Amino acid sequence: MNKFELRKINSLLRKSLNQVEASDKIVLKIKSLSDFLNAKNILIFYPLKFEINLLELLKVEGKNFYLPKVKEDYLEICPYEGELIKGAFNIMEPLTKPVLPSVIDLAFIPALAADKDLNRLGYGKGYYDRLFSNPLFSAKKIAVINKELVVDKVPTDNFDIKVDAIITD
Numbered sequence: 001m002n003k004f005e006l007r008k009i010n011s012l013l014r015k016s017l018n019q020v021e022a023s024d025k026i027v028l029k030i031k032s033l034s035d036f037l038n039a040k041n042i043l044i045f046y047p048l049k050f051e052i053n054l055l056e057l058l059k060v061e062g063k064n065f066y067l068p069k070v071k072e073d074y075l076e077i078c079p080y081e082g083e084l085i086k087g088a089f090n091i092m093e094p095l096t097k098p099v100l101p102s103v104i105d106l107a108f109i110p111a112l113a114a115d116k117d118l119n120r121l122g123y124g125k126g127y128y129d130r131l132f133s134n135p136l137f138s139a140k141k142i143a144v145i146n147k148e149l150v151v152d153k154v155p156t157d158n159f160d161i162k163v164d165a166i167i168t169d
């Protein structure tokens with residue numbers, strides 16, 4: 001199966017899943033992760049329709065949270081300070097100025113598919129591959145994904161960058 005076909009199949013499958021329940025489970029798991037407990041500067045993402053929603057994490061005290069902002073063909077990392085506006089692709093994003101990617105120590109990443117070898121499939125724009133390939137980015141990368149969307153083998157190209165772990169519901 002190629003990336004295009006897998007995106008189509010998993011997008012369709014994802015629409016049938018209970019994302020409120022799955023998100024609650026994943027948020028609970030994250031809150032007990034030592035990586036999370038030890039991290040100070042954490043990148044999450046504003047969920048698109050049908051994506052896992054981690055926004056509940058923003059209520060955790062003692063952490064700095066960041067959200068990505070789509071800028072042309074790359075992602076900026078902006079501190080979350082409570083206020084959000086609609087940005088590119090209608091995704092909510094902070095109004096704050098971006099920080100250097102080196103600030104982030106832990107990053108939670110959305111995925112449309114993932115496999116046990118930690119390969120990740122996105123929507124086909126390669127935003128996260130580009131962020132991960134930035135030498136200033138050294139955070140631990142954890143993909144959050146429904147268990148139903150984990151496959152045997154995600155098709156990969158040489159520019160694809162693996163995540164460091166996967167969390168499912």
Ligand code: ADP
Nearest residue numbers: 003121122123124125126127129130133159160
């Ligand atoms: P996704 O990771 O969102 O599933 P792909 O892996 O298919 O999407 O990548 C989409 C596009 O992003 C590819 O055409 C590729 O050329 C581009 N891309 C990926 N990584 C980089 C990078 N480090 N620099 C520039 N372009 C990149």
Ligand code: MG
Nearest residue numbers: 122126129160
């Ligand atoms: Mg990719």
